[in-house]
Amino acid sequence: MATAGKSLQGVLQNDLEPEIISHDPETGNEKSKPKDNDKSIKTKKKKKKKKRKRKTKAQKEQEKLEKGAKKIQQDEDAMDKFINKINMWLAKHLSEVFLLFDTFDTNGTGFLSYMQFKTGLVEVKIPCNKVELHLFTQLMDDEKTNLIDYQKLSHGIIKNRMVEFAEELEYCEVCGMGETDATFNPKIKRYVQLELRMSTFNQIRNHHSHFFIVVLSDTLIQFLINQIFLFTQISTTRMALFTDRACTADSMLPDNNSLEECGFFGYCKSHPQEVVLFYDFRVDFTECSLLMADHYF
Incomplete structure (x- = not known):
């Protein structure tokens, strides 16, 4: 009985709903709008999902x-x-x-x-x-x-190729680059970008004996000389670094000193201090068969 009562109540409610009548402006005739509960109106078209383009293997x-x-x-x-x-x-x-x-x-x-x-x-x-x-x-x-x-x-x-600069900064708040009396923070590691050039071929801009290396400011000069040996494959026991292209005795850097002790304190890793040094050497002839021979023919 309860079920029958509910169904009867629903039928009566549908019959009692007022029918919405509107006027057609073209004909002047009255026309009725369908009820909101019409199943045909409630049926919505399913939106087609856009297919994502599949990425190629490459x-x-x-x-x-x-x-x-x-x-x-x-x-x-x-x-x-x-x-x-x-x-x-x-x-x-x-x-x-x-x-x-x-x-x-x-x-x-x-x-x-x-x-x-x-x-x-x-x-x-x-x-x-x-x-x-x-x-x-x-x-x-x-x-x-x-x-x-x-x-x-x-x-x-x-090394600093990996740093992409949005703009060239004149002053760095981290390391004080660009400030003449910068306060050096000992906790910050400081870097120096060295361009090492063979003095003999200094006039040739892109000679294969010239190369770049970025190191910490506390790096010893002897370490840099070892890097020159590895890069050039030069066989000699007399290699030295100089601040002057003429490679004078006054401009020679002591092997046991660090770059800091030579006056190159460096800046932060994003802005390494750029320094040009020159290297020169003398060829050892200790294994030359002609010089070691007793007689010349």
């Missing part, structure tokens, strides 16, 4: 490389190890790399595409995985032209 691989490269850049220790590894490898294999890239550069422009650059480095067996190789390629393309000036490899990877 796009997915590219995104993976970008994420991996960004992760290395965000880790300072990992970035330092990566740059040092590449610079040390280039010091030993630079001539081999140049010979191969010269064959790729058939037009003699000095530029290679990303694909040519990566393919060549893989061919000479650079100690990098795919992510590191992608990062290396990005660092070599400073102006984002998708072309690599492979002649810049003679300079190695400059």
Whole structure:
């Protein structure tokens, strides 16, 4: 009885609802609007969902490389190890790399595409995985032209290339760069970007014996001399660093002194102090068979 009563009440309620009547402005006739509870009105069309475009395999691989490269850049220790590894490898294999890239550069422009650059480095067996190789390629393309000036490899990877400057700052609040009487905070590690140039070829701007290196301000001069040996593969026991291109005795830096003790205090990692030093050496002839011979013929 309760169920029958409810159904009867619903029927009566529907019959008692006033019918909405409106006038047709064109004909002047009255017309009734359908009731709101009409099932045909309540039926809504289902909206078609837009299908997302599926990424290609190449796009997915590219995104993976970008994420991996960004992760290395965000880790300072990992970035330092990566740059040092590449610079040390280039010091030993630079001539081999140049010979191969010269064959790729058939037009003699000095530029290679990303694909040519990566393919060549893989061919000479650079100690990098795919992510590191992608990062290396990005660092070599400073102006984002998708072309690599492979002649810049003679300079190695400059450490502050990984810092993207929104604008050139005249003063740094962290390290005091740009202030003549800056207060040096001993807790902040300070860096010096060195351009080491062989004095003999100083007039040649991009000679392969010139290279860059970024080190802490407390680095010893002897360590820098060892880096020159690794980069140039010069065999001598008499190598020295100078502040003057003439390499005079007064401008020679003592081996046991640090850069700070030589007057190069450095700035923060984002703005390393830029310094140009010159190196020179004397060739040892201790193993020369002609000089060691008793008689000349």
